[in-house]
Amino acid sequence: MKQRIFMYLFVFAVLLVIFQYVNAKRVFEDLNKKNEGFKVQVEKYKDSVVGLHHKLQDYSGFSLEQNEDALSYFEADGYKVEALIPYIKDKLYETNTVKGEHPLVPYTSSDGRKMLINNVKFLNHKWLIANFSDGEFWGEVLVKYFVNTDKSVDFELSEAFLYPVN
Incomplete structure (x- = not known):
């Protein structure tokens, strides 16, 4: 009986570890997708900042x-x-x-x-x-x-x- 309890606990622990692993993997992949989207936005904003900087240089020519x-x-x-x-x-x-x-x-x-x-x-x-x-x-x-x-x-x-x- 003691052996069965340990076996059930072991199976339960393995299932819990597998559930945690799958859930963490899914969360990690979602965060990576969001991060990629943010990287694209950052690049777009960097390009905008560079363009605005060039415009500012042009406008400040007579200053x-x-x-x-x-x-x-x-x-x-x-x-x-x-x-x-x-x-x-x-x-x-x-x-x-x-x-x-x-x-x-x-x-x-x-x-x-x-x-x-x-x-x-x-x-x-x-x-x-x-x-x-x-x-x-x-x-x-x-x-x-x-x-x-x-x-x-x-x-x-x-x-x-x-x-x-x-």
Whole structure:
């Protein structure tokens, strides 16, 4: 009787081990299939990232941060570019607070509103482009800027464009 109990226990243990093995194998195969699907997705996303990186390189072609000659122009004068760029932006945004019409936007606004410069992009060490709006009309300006020896900044309007209202 003792022998039969051990034999039943042994058969039960073998069946349990076989069940565990088959179940683990199935789970392992399912995980491998999912992993392969994820590998395909990762490759697709890597390709997308590379494509976006190339587009970013193309779009940043006219950018002060990517232009070594323009950066060295400021550095040769003893300026720290990391501090100078925000300083120039602040000076440009200060023109929004001037009473009356905006000094860099040659268009008048409607309904008593004021044209304000919203965004700025530095093209190089001499030019920047900015967009402006009064909430209804909007456009862009191309501005020459000069950093003087006394660290003041002068702006000179080169071109301006007002988008037509639809």
